[in-house]
Amino acid sequence: MSDSIRLIAGLGNPGEKYVGTRHNAGFWFVDELCRRHGGSLRSDARFGGDVGKITVDGFDVLLLKPQIFMNRSGRAVAALARFFKIPPEEILVAHDELDLPPGTLRLKRSGGHGGHNGLRDICQQLGSRDFLRLRIGIDHPGPGNDVVGYVLGRPHADHRTAIDEALAQAVxxxxxxxxxxxxxxMQQLHTKA
Structure with a gap:
């Protein structure tokens, strides 16, 4: 099993309505990678998403922002992975995480979907849970509150700043x-002060 990453997929929802919403934190990571490394994304109907490639320290990596709704994003990830013969172990999926405070990131190898519909679909479409996850903390609205409304809302300015700073560290x-x-x-991300 290789630990190198050949595909980074950032999860979010397409369309102007969702720009800047917490659920699109995975998109923000891919956008920051493009900004820092001179990449650009183009719509590619074959893969149901915006696709690009960057080179970082001599490593080529494909980038994907699925342009289908979150609960179907696995179709885009699996289509690109199959086309380029990329095994699940060489895929990094960046996604929003309710169980972490804003500004907190965690890398995780494999695992379940934790109720995240995007991860659930990726697991099903790949037929594997053995992909790497970059969990981007967005905080939880609290017990009994509307989780869907929360993830589809925009973060407060201080939360967005904390998330952006964490994403810069991940980049x-x-x-x-x-x-x-x-x-x-993992050690550097998980021991952030």
């Missing part, structure tokens, strides 16, 4: 992730 650690040095990346 800085991307070379380690692409090289397969996931333990180093």
């Amino acid at each position: 800085a650690l991307t070379p380690a992730m692409l090289a397969g040095d996931l333990d180093k990346a």
Whole structure:
């Protein structure tokens, strides 16, 4: 099993209505990778998403922002992975995470979907749970509150700033992730002060 990453998929919902909403935190990560590394994305109907490629420290990596709704995003990830013969172990999925505070990131190897509809569909479409996840903390609205309304809402300015700062740190650690040095990346992300 390789630990190198060949595909980074950022999850979100397409359309102007959802720009800037918490559920699109995975899109923000891919956008920041493009900004920092001179990448651009183009719509590709074959894969149901916006696709691009960047080179980071000599490592080529495909980028994907599915342009189908979150609960069907696995179709785009699986289509691209099949076309380029990328096994699940070489895929990193960046997604919003209710169980982490804003500004907190966690890398996770494999696992379940934790109720996240995008992850659920990716697991089903890939036929595997063995992909890497970049969990981007967006906080939880609290017991009894409307989770759907919360994730589809925009974060407060201080939360967005914390998320953006965390994403900048994740982008800085991307070379380690692409090289397969996931333990180093995890240690640095997980011990952030």
